[in-house]
Amino acid sequence: MxxxxxxxxxxxxxxxxxxxxxxxxxxxxxxxxxxxxxxxxxxxxxxxxxxxxxxxxxxxxxxxxxxxxxxxxxxxxxxxxxxNGGHLKPDPFSRAASVLKTYGKDVAEHVASFEARQVKEVRDLVDLEGIDCDFEEVTVRDVCLYPAGRDKIEADLTALTEADISTAKELEYHSNMDAEDVSGVKGAKSCVTFNAARLWPxxxxxxxxxxxxxxxxxxxxxxxxxxxxxxxxxxxxxxxxxxxxxxxxxxxxxxxxxxxxxxxxxxxxxxxIVPVRGMVARLVPTDDAPRLTDSYMMRFSDYEYDYMITRPDGSIIVGGAKRDFYEDLNQWYDVSDDSRLMMGAERYFNGYMQRHFAGWEDCDVRTDQVWTGIMGYSNxxxxxxxxxxxxxxxxxxxxxxxxxxxxxxxxxxxxxxxxxxxxxxxxxxxxxxxxxxxxxxxxxxxxxxxxxxxxxxxxxxxxxxx
Ligand SMILES: Cc1cc2nc3c(=O)[nH]c(=O)nc-3n(C[C@H](O)[C@H](O)[C@H](O)COP(=O)(O)OP(=O)(O)OC[C@H]3O[C@@H](n4cnc5c(N)ncnc54)[C@H](O)[C@@H]3O)c2cc1C
Missing domain, CATH: 3.50.50.60 (FAD/NAD(P)-binding domain)
Incomplete structure (x- = not known):
């Protein structure tokens, strides 16, 4: 390159x-x-x-x-x-599981709990300072929609539980039909729920x-x-x-x-540390649409995932959209220009809720705003x-x-x-x-x-x- x-x-x-x-x-x-x-x-x-x-x-x-x-x-x-997506979502299993293999139990525990503790740290800061940033603790529904991903999550959770990693004890795991019921996401193969937060960064x-x-x-x-x-x-x-x-x-x-x-x-x-361009949108459903109370992670493949929070006004912030630009490396890898959207990816957000969420099929959801931002991906x-x-x-x-x-x-x-x-x-x-x-x-x-x-x-x- x-x-x-x-x-x-x-x-x-x-x-x-x-x-x-x-x-x-x-x-x-x-x-x-x-x-x-x-x-x-x-x-x-x-x-x-x-x-x-x-x-x-x-x-x-x-x-x-x-x-x-x-x-x-x-x-x-x-x-x-x-x-960004306004999602303060610690990772309680995937990073810890990979660290467990390379560094062992103590480092895996530190990696997992370091992230989990930050929800409370930020909550305490917001409370102490009275910061008006819509901070709210939520349950995140981390949904996997492909079988290989579900199998990996199951293996990760088993390894973490056997190693007695604290974050593995504080989540709930659901698979197959149960996952669809718990998440409301059509085609969910698994759903892990745990504590996270959403805010106005x-x-x-x-x-x-x-x-x-x-x-x-x-x-x-x-x-x-x-x-x-x-x-x-x-x-x-x-x-x-x-x-x-x-x-x-x-x-x-x-x-x-x-x-x-x-x-x-x-x-x-x-x-x-390489600049990687990402994409986020704000969606606005009409008042008769169902109201989501939780936040979401949607895993479609090893490389493709979206993250989603609901705002107090009912609007939804969704980030990801890799389906429509990942193939073209020049659109996102080593890109530090956040003045342009990825070509053709804007339409990804149209019909997003109707595609994935049960009960939303006939709802009207407007894509209100789409933007890009530059993340620093480490090697x-x-x-x-x-x-x-x-x-x-x-x-x-x-x-x-x-x-x-x-x-x-x-x-x-x-x-x-x-x-x-x-x-x-x-x-x-x-x-x-x-x-x-x-x-x-x-x-x-x-x-x-x-x-x-x-x-x-x-x-x-x-x-x-x-
Ligand atoms: C589209 C998108 C969605 C995201 N969604 C989420 C999410 O939902 N949850 C999550 O956990 N994370 C998310 N992230 C990642 C998260 O936003 C970042 O990890 C975090 O904001 C990084 O904060 P930072 O202060 O390190 O970097 P930044 O917020 O990028 O701040 C770095 C600052 O340094 C300034 N700067 C750089 N170079 C110079 C220079 N030479 N001179 C002077 N100033 C300079 C920049 O202008 C910038 O203001 C997302 C990121 C993006 C882009």
């Missing part, structure tokens, strides 16, 4: 429903000019950047807070966090950024970082020069909360959270692989702890597969998404020859 240009956020983007009404923080600049120095520079004002700022504030007395600047290329929360992140600004953190939107280099005449407090078209900031600590775009500034992560499926290898004072918190809502808040806490105490990754609450160890940093492997796509393509070719 030809090498693409470094992934910087594009100037234009499609409009996500979540950002129809933006807050004053959206275009905030705390000071007219950039400060020439800061203790800590956080790059990126999405869920990760905001959460890192939050946890840094938590770790200091107000008067002792170091000088912190957040630099954001576009508007606040205009990346993946402002255009833009409202959450904006609130956290507003609070950070009120604590004296300097937020600068519309300020793309073009490079991070050794400062001239570097000292202990000014090791790095963070360069932007509006000037440079010298600092001792740089934190990349840049997710899909990280390799533009940290080229070592090229091929390790092995786990985020990179920790020190940047070989660059003292630099940290990364990125690569959430389309699954950041149940991973970011506590990853950000781990980063804030490392930055403020000098603790290493093994000394903080951070699952081993997330670590930026030299071994993982230098390991060259074919990206997991490319491997899966190649298998899909090969299978298709085989089928075509039959």
């Amino acid at each position: 030809p090498s693409k240009a470094a992934p910087f956020p594009t100037a234009q983007s499609t409009s996500p429903y979540w950002r129809n009404d933006v807050k004053p923080i959206d275009a905030h600049r705390s000071t007219k000019c950039l400060p020439s120095r800061a203790d800590i520079v956080i790059i990126g004002a999405g869920y990760a950047g905001a959460s890192i700022a939050h946890h840094l504030i938590e770790r200091y007395d107000e008067k002792a807070l170091p000088s912190i600047v957040i630099l954001e290329a576009r508007e606040a929360c205009s990346g993946a966090s402002g255009r 833009y409202q959450l992140v904006s609130h956290v950024l507003e609070k950070a600004v009120s604590h004296g953190i300097n937020l600068q939107t519309h300020t793309p970082v073009t490079s991070v280099k050794h400062a001239q005449g570097a000292t202990v407090t000014s090791i790095w020069a963070v360069n932007t078209p509006r000037g440079s900031i010298e600092c001792s600590t740089v934190i990349y909360a840049t997710n899909a775009y990280t390799s533009a500034l940290v080229p070592e992560l090229k091929d390790k 092995d499926g786990f985020p990179y959270v920790g020190p940047v290898c070989g660059k003292p004072g630099q940290y990364v918190c990125a690569g959430f692989t389309g699954h950041g809502m149940p991973q970011i808040f506590l990853s950000a806490k781990a980063i804030a702890t490392m930055v403020t105490t000098g603790a290493s990754a093994v000394e903080v609450d951070l699952p081993l597969p997330y670590h930026t160890s030299p071994a993982r940093w230098s390991l060259q492997r074919v990206h997991a998404s490319l491997q899966q796509w190649q298998a899909f393509s090969d299978g298709k070719a085989t089928r075509a020859r039959l």
